[in-house]
Amino acid sequence: xxxxxxPRPSSSEITPRGVWLSRRRLLAGxxxxxxxxxxxxALAEALHTRPGPFQAAxxxxxxxxxxxYNNFYEFGLDKTDPSTRSGRFHARPWTVSVEGLVAHPRxxxxxxxxxxxxxxxxxxxxxxxxxxxxxxxxxxxxxxxxLALAEPLGNARYxxxxxxxxxxxxxxxxxxxxxxxxxYVEGLRLDEAMxxxxxxxxxLYGETxxxxxxxxxxxxxxxxxGFKGIKSITRIRxxxxxxxxxxxxxxxxxxxxxxxxxxxxxxxxWSQASERVIGAGGFFGGGRRKTLMFNGYGAQVAGLYGTMxxxxxx
Amino acid sequence: xxxxTGAGRTRTLLPWRGETMVLxxxxxxxxxxxxxxxxxxRLGPDPVNVFERWLGLWAxxxxxxxxxxTPLRVVSGISLLRYRRMxxxxxxxxxxxxxxxxVALDQQGNLAVxxxxxTRRPFLMLGFAAFLLLLPLALTSNNWSIRRLGRRWGRLHxxxxxxxxxxAVHFLLAFKTYNATSVSYAAALMAMVLWRxxxxxxxxxxxxxx
Numbered sequence: 208x209x210x211x212x213x214p215r216p217s218s219s220e221i222t223p224r225g226v227w228l229s230r231r232r233l234l235a236g237x238x239x240x241x242x243x244x245x246x247x248x249a250l251a252e253a254l255h256t257r258p259g260p261f262q263a264a265x266x267x268x269x270x271x272x273x274x275x276y277n278n279f280y281e282f283g284l285d286k287t288d289p290s291t292r293s294g295r296f297h298a299r300p301w302t303v304s305v306e307g308l309v310a311h312p313r314x315x316x317x318x319x320x321x322x323x324x325x326x327x328x329x330x331x332x333x334x335x336x337x338x339x340x341x342x343x344x345x346x347x348x349x350x351x352x353x354l355a356l357a358e359p360l361g362n363a364r365y366x367x368x369x370x371x372x373x374x375x376x377x378x379x380x381x382x383x384x385x386x387x388x389x390x391y392v393e394g395l396r397l398d399e400a401m402x403x404x405x406x407x408x409x410x411l412y413g414e415t416x417x418x419x420x421x422x423x424x425x426x427x428x429x430x431x432x433g434f435k436g437i438k439s440i441t442r443i444r445x446x447x448x449x450x451x452x453x454x455x456x457x458x459x460x461x462x463x464x465x466x467x468x469x470x471x472x473x474x475x476x477w478s479q480a481s482e483r484v485i486g487a488g489g490f491f492g493g494g495r496r497k498t499l500m501f502n503g504y505g506a507q508v509a510g511l512y513g514t515m516x517x518x519x520x521x
Numbered sequence: 522x523x524x525x526t527g528a529g530r531t532r533t534l535l536p537w538r539g540e541t542m543v544l545x546x547x548x549x550x551x552x553x554x555x556x557x558x559x560x561x562x563r564l565g566p567d568p569v570n571v572f573e574r575w576l577g578l579w580a581x582x583x584x585x586x587x588x589x590x591t592p593l594r595v596v597s598g599i600s601l602l603r604y605r606r607m608x609x610x611x612x613x614x615x616x617x618x619x620x621x622x623x624v625a626l627d628q629q630g631n632l633a634v635x636x637x638x639x640t641r642r643p644f645l646m647l648g649f650a651a652f653l654l655l656l657p658l659a660l661t662s663n664n665w666s667i668r669r670l671g672r673r674w675g676r677l678h679x680x681x682x683x684x685x686x687x688x689a690v691h692f693l694l695a696f697k698t699y700n701a702t703s704v705s706y707a708a709a710l711m712a713m714v715l716w717r718x719x720x721x722x723x724x725x726x727x728x729x730x731x
Contacts (some may be wrong), residue, residue: 266564269566272565272566275565275566276565276567277568280698284696284697284698284700286565288565337697339570362633383700383701384698384699384700384701384704386698387698457698475642475643475644476642476643476644476645476694477638477642477644478634478637478638480634482636483567483569483570483627485566485567486566489562489563490559490562491559491560491562491564491568491569491626492566492567492568492569492573494629495593495629
């Protein structure tokens with residue numbers, strides 16, 4: 208795969224993998240008893256991941272914050288609901304269906320899919336539409352790799368994604384005022400879906416994706432607002448028409464289909480020019496930083512949009 | 522005036538004169554606690570947002586409590602009139618802290634962003650208008666103003682129902698979806714406004730018929 212010239216983090220800014228692994232090993236050792244001969248390497252390869260080509264230049268958000276500050280309305284409206292209310296969710300067994308306008312439709316078993324794909328780590332910025340941001344080391348594979356196996360037909364122009372509906376395991380799906388229409392659906396233009404930055408994540412921080420982060424497989428599109436990253440995917444369908452997307456249907460004036468991170472196009476209720484940095488610690492957190500066009504991935508993705516009016520197609 | 526069906530007897534919660542000052546201090550504890558948490562990195566990964574929303578929520582709670590005093594007296598005969606000024610002032614103090622955190626901690630004093638926000642975003646215009654309307658009410662929440670303004674004091678303080686409407690909409694807009702919290706607080710505020718409206722109309726009809 209081509210390596211893109213993207214600013215890599217200076218090594219001093221990142222907690223070395225071995226360090227946080229050994230921390231975790233110490234924690235595990237405290238409860239389980241230290242297994243003789245089990246080095247950090249064994250845990251590091253829990254997902255057989257390796258560093259991928261795209262890396263953000265920032266320090267990763269602490270694992271604790273990445274897994275305890277989530278928007279996942281299937282489990283509830285509150286940021287802490289996904290971590291506290293996802294215990295009954297079963298991410299195995301799981302299948303992902305690739306269907307629609309493809310030469311080779313297939314229903315994948317999730318573990319077969321993970322075994323078939325080269326899993327790599329991508330340290331991506333994540334910008335939420337609510338004007339906060341994280342930096343997350345995802346583990347996954349490019350969506351393009353999966354779509355290539357399915358061979359999209361010539362008339363396929365969009366990719367439609369569908370999430371799971373399990374009210375018995377997902378308390379946010381049992382109705383009520385704050386309920387969205389289920390299943391959660393998302394979509395990408397085919398060229399966006401085929402872009403090498405677009406990732407299907409099956410893990411983070413080198414370990415299997417926790418329920419609250421969208422287990423067992425979720426979409427990560429780092430130049431778009433976080434809500435485009437549909438979680439717990441069950442169906443990937445190649446289609447000809449632009450598919451409906453959940454937040455756009457909920458409130459079209461506030462959430463567009465494209466949802467590219469754009470500091471110049473505000474949300475009607477707040478500015479998108481800057482973002483709160485999550486998990487910075489200290490006195491009332493780390494303050495704000497300027498939001499970058501395409502979340503800093505403009506060099507890679509601006510070409511996808513050419514002269515398109517990004518204010519109109521927000 | 523609404524008919525008083527209850528005894529209208531004022532009950533005191535604590536037996537000494539500094540009572541309202543003590544209760545005011547107690548009312549400020551939620552803010553103090555969360556400030557301490559935020560200053561010591563114990564408000565989670567997005568502390569400013571948590572603190573800002575916490576202060577707004579308590580402003581709504583105290584506003585609602587102040588508005589509940591009269592209906593409670595009419596319906597149950599329990600009069601907390603003695604505490605109404607304190608409740609209203611607590612709503613104001615929380616609103617002031619809420620706005621201050623928005624200006625100083627959230628937007629970090631960026632005047633361009635602030636101006637843009639309060640001139641173009643209905644969500645923030647509503648909230649800011651509610652805060653501005655609270656100002657004259659807070660400034661005249663003292664015995665001297667009541668004596669000085671006479672009948673006008675009562676009319677001035679009807680502004681609180683305007684504040685309630687603005688706050689109800691602002692509160693609903695503070696969430697990405699309608700939810701049990703936002704809808705129940707907004708509905709409670711609107712119920713207070715409706716109750717007051719119905720009482721006024723009834724009083725007028727009563728006077729006209731007399």
